[in-house]
Amino acid sequence: MSTRSDLALLTPAEMAEADRLAGNGPALMEAAGRAVARAIQARFRPCRVLVLAGPGNNGGDGYVAARHLERAGWDVAVAPLAPPRAGSDAAGAAARWRGPMRALTAETIARAGLVVDALFGAGLARPLDAPLAEMLRGVAAPLVAVDVPSGVCGATGAARGFAPQAALTVTFFRRKPGHLLNPGRDLCGELVLADIGLPTRVLDRIRPRAFANGPALWTLPRPGAATHKHSRGHVVVLCGTQMPGAARLAAQAARRAGAGLVTLACPDRDLARALRVAEPGLLVSEAPLATLMESLPRAVFLAGPGLPPDETTRATLAALHAARRVTVLDAGALTACAGAPDLLSGAALLTPHAGEFTRLFGPPGEDRPSTVREAAARTGAVVLLKGSDTLIAAPDGEVVINHDAPPWLATGGTGDVLAGIAAALLAQGMPAFEAAAAAAWWQGAAARQAGPGLLAEDLPELLDDSHQKLST
Structure with missing residues (x-):
C-alpha cells in the first residue's frame, strides 16, 4: 500500500532540487536512461528506434537509453536537437554514445518504428518552436516520452502550444502534477514511475505541497463499540x-x-x-x-x-x-x-x-x-x-x-x-x-x-x- 511519501508530487523545480540534494548526477542519469530502456523492452518488440535528444538532462537520459537499447541488440540512432553544454552530465552521456547520429528532420522521424522523445522534459517554460512542433505532429510511430511529452508543463499538465501523444511516459522518483492533470495526463499515455536511487530523505528538505489522492493521506471514520x-x-x-x-x-x-x-x-x-x-x-x-x-x-x-x-x-x-x-x-x-x-x-x-x-x-x-x-x-x-x-x-x-x-x-x-x-x-x-x-x-x-x-x-x-x- 502506498505511503504519504509515495503520493508526493514534485514540480519541475522541486525535482531539480531533489536531484541537487542527492548529488551524483551522472549515476542518476545512467539509472534514468537504463529505466527508459527497460520500460521500452518490456512493452515493444525490437524495431528501428530514433531517440530525439535535447541539449539538457532530458537529452542525456535519451543518450543513455539509446546505449542500453543498442547493447540489447536494437537498431538505434540518435537525432540531436542541439549538442549538450560542454562539461555537463548530458555531455558525458552523449560522449559515451558511439552509435549512429541522424539529422533531426521529418524524413528521419518518418523512418522510425519507435520514437523516444528526450527533447525537453517537464521544465520547458515556453511553447515548442514551430518547426519542431510540426515535426512532432508528423510522428506516426509509437512515441515514448522521457519524463513528459515535450510541450507538457510538469507543474500544471497544460500543453504549451503543441505536445505529442505518447504511448508510454517514463518518469523518475516521484510523479509531477502534470502527470495527473489534463491534458498532460492523457498525453502521457501509460505512465511508468521508475526508481533511480534518489533517497526519499530529500523530501524532508523539499516539503512538497501537492499529493496524489489516496488512503495514505486520510483515514475514514470507523465506529467503535461505544459509538x-x-x-x-x-x-x-x-x-x-x-x-x-x-x-x-x-x-x-x-x-x-x-x-x-x-x-x-x-x-x-x-x-x-x-x-x-x-x-x-x-x-x-x-x-x-x-x-x-x-x-x-x-x-x-x-x-x-x-x-x-x-x-x-x-x-x-x-x-x-x-x-x-x-x-x-x-x-x-x-x-x-x-x-x-x-x-x-x-x-x-x-x-x-x-x-x-x-x-x-x-x-x-x-x-x-x-x-x-x-x-x-x-x-x-x-x-x-x-x-x-x-x-x-x-x-x-x-x-x-x-x-x-x-x-x-x-x-x-x-x-x-x-x-x-x-x-x-x-x-x-x-x-x-x-x-x-x-x-x-x-x-x-x-x-x-x-x-x-x-x-x-x-x-x-x-x-x-x-x-x-x-x-x-
Whole structure:
C-alpha cells in the first residue's frame, strides 16, 4: 500500500532540487536512461528506434537509453536537437554514445518504428518552436516520452502550444502534477514511475505541497463499540422545492457515508409530507433555519443541491456563517454568490465544478493548482474543484489531485452525492481538507464498481462495498 511519501508530487523545480540534494548526477542519469530502456523492452518488440535528444538532462537520459537499447541488440540512432553544454552530465552521456547520429528532420522521424522523445522534459517554460512542433505532429510511430511529452508543463499538465501523444511516459522518483492533470495526463499515455536511487530523505528538505489522492493521506471514520448515533454526527441538508431530488441524493449519500443522523430541512409542508414517506430513516423538518441552528449546534449544514441561486439562498448562507455553523456549499449556494466570492467566507468546504468556479473566481486557466489555492486562501475554505482530475486545495496551500475517478461519474447528481459524503465525514470529525479528499476518492472507488451504466442513485448503495474493501 502506498505511503504519504509515495503520493508526493514534485514540480519541475522541486525535482531539480531533489536531484541537487542527492548529488551524483551522472549515476542518476545512467539509472534514468537504463529505466527508459527497460520500460521500452518490456512493452515493444525490437524495431528501428530514433531517440530525439535535447541539449539538457532530458537529452542525456535519451543518450543513455539509446546505449542500453543498442547493447540489447536494437537498431538505434540518435537525432540531436542541439549538442549538450560542454562539461555537463548530458555531455558525458552523449560522449559515451558511439552509435549512429541522424539529422533531426521529418524524413528521419518518418523512418522510425519507435520514437523516444528526450527533447525537453517537464521544465520547458515556453511553447515548442514551430518547426519542431510540426515535426512532432508528423510522428506516426509509437512515441515514448522521457519524463513528459515535450510541450507538457510538469507543474500544471497544460500543453504549451503543441505536445505529442505518447504511448508510454517514463518518469523518475516521484510523479509531477502534470502527470495527473489534463491534458498532460492523457498525453502521457501509460505512465511508468521508475526508481533511480534518489533517497526519499530529500523530501524532508523539499516539503512538497501537492499529493496524489489516496488512503495514505486520510483515514475514514470507523465506529467503535461505544459509538452511538449522536456521536457519529448530524448532517442537515437544506432542501429546495424545485429540485428536491438533489437534496435527497445528498442526504442518502450522507447516511451511507456514516452520519448518525441526517435531516432534510424542507420548509414546504406538502413537500415535507411526501419526503417523510420516501425513506423511513431520514428525518424531515419544516422548522425554520434559526430553530435548526439553535437546536442542532454541532450539526454540519449542506447547502446548495437543488437550492435556487437567489437572494433567499444568500441570506441563508449569511445566517449560517454568522452563527459559525460548519457548512458545505455546492450548486445553487455557489451560484448565488457569483461575482461575490467573499460571501462564501466562513464555509468549511466549497465543491464547485468548472462553471461554478468561473462564476465565482474567474476561469481556472492553465495553472489550476495555483488558482484553486488562491480561491481557498481568499475564502478560508477548502475548495474542491470537480472534474476528471479533481483538485482539492486547503487555505494553507496544500493540494491533492484525485485523478483516477472513472469517466462515467460525468452524469447528473454525482456532485450532490459527493457533497453529501463530504458533509458526513465532516460530521464525524474529519478535518475539512481530509474529508474532501476522502470523499472524492471514496466516490470514485464506488463508481468503478458500477461501470459505465452508473446513475447517481446507484452511488450511495455502493459506498459500503468500497468502504469494506478499503478496510481489508
